[in-house]
Amino acid sequence: MEKEKMNYEGVDSWETIILLYNSALKEIGTKLAILNDEFQHVHQYNPIEHMKSRIKTPESIVKKLKRRGYESTIENMVKYVNDIAGVRVICSFTSDIYRVAEILANQSDINVLSIKDYIKHPKESGYKSYHMIVTVPIFLSDGVVDTKVEIQIRTVAMDFWASLEHKINYKYEGDAPEHIKRELFECAEMVSDLDAKMMSLNEEIRGAHEQQESEQEKRQHEKHEAEKTFFKERFYGEAE
Ligand code: 0O2
Numbered sequence: 001m002e003k004e005k006m007n008y009e010g011v012d013s014w015e016t017i018i019l020l021y022n023s024a025l026k027e028i029g030t031k032l033a034i035l036n037d038e039f040q041h042v043h044q045y046n047p048i049e050h051m052k053s054r055i056k057t058p059e060s061i062v063k064k065l066k067r068r069g070y071e072s073t074i075e076n077m078v079k080y081v082n083d084i085a086g087v088r089v090i091c092s093f094t095s096d097i098y099r100v101a102e103i104l105a106n107q108s109d110i111n112v113l114s115i116k117d118y119i120k121h122p123k124e125s126g127y128k129s130y131h132m133i134v135t136v137p138i139f140l141s142d143g144v145v146d147t148k149v150e151i152q153i154r155t156v157a158m159d160f161w162a163s164l165e166h167k168i169n170y171k172y173e174g175d176a177p178e179h180i181k182r183e184l185f186e187c188a189e190m191v192s193d194l195d196a197k198m199m200s201l202n203e204e205i206r207g208a209h210e211q212q213e214s215e216q217e218k219r220q221h222e223k224h225e226a227e228k229t230f231f232k233e234r235f236y237g238e239a240e
Pocket of ligand 1: 056080081082083116123125127131161162163165166
């Protein structure tokens with residue numbers, strides 16, 4: 001039976017909106033946790049270090065709407081504020097970011113509305129992160145609502161940088177002294193170098209580990225073959 005598709009227009013109370021966004025955070029959080037568990041099971045490693053999720057505060061929503069010249073209504077909020085529900089995913093390596101993003105985007109119930117790749121195209125400040133705005137269906141008792149979530153995916157080092165930069169910008173209300181901006185930009189470059197070095201070290205270690213495993217498998221196979229030949233000769237007097 002076809003479920004009735006609803007949109008946000010049918011949802012007019014603040015409580016229902018928050019219920020929807022909270023449910024969307026749970027859905028995305030579960031999807032990411034399953035993905036991480038599966039990676040552990042199949043590849044013996046976790047691409048996700050940790051995750052954080054939050055609902056934007058009403059003050060912050062109103063501020064964003066005002067900044068963009070919109071009235072503070074529920075309709076405008078769901079239409080124009082894409083990050084009311086936000087998940088931050090912290091990975092160890094840059095390659096994990098793209099792996100997680102691709103797998104998530106390929107899930108049949110996820111609809112990707114937009115992508116901002118601030119890793120390939122960092123912001124002027126030096127900010128690096130991979131942003132996706134997606135919708136996920138939330139099944140209520142009387143229908144389904146596709147609900148928006150902003151997913152920010154970044155490395156531990158990028159996250160370290162972004163939290164300090166956020167604190168500094170908050171302290172100076174977005175107008176930090178030039179020398180601080182310059183030093184932060186230099187730190188962003190160090191973060192990129194660190195991420196690149198850590199990723200290449202990790203690839204080297206994995207490569208060596210895979211080679212070790214394949215040599216071990218080869219030795220075991222040879223041992224098994226030698227035992228088979230020995231038993232055939234010993235008990236049946238035949239050699240291959
Ligand atoms: P907060 O307090 O973190 O929530 P859109 O959401 O696409 O309609 P927007 O908001 O310009 O438009 O999107 P963008 O550029 O993808 O940025 C969204 C969020 O990314 C910000 O949310 C920050 O969390 C983070 N971000 C973006 N640029 C920077 C930056 O230069 N430094 C740091 N530290 N974080 C950044 P909010 O609502 O601005 O803030």
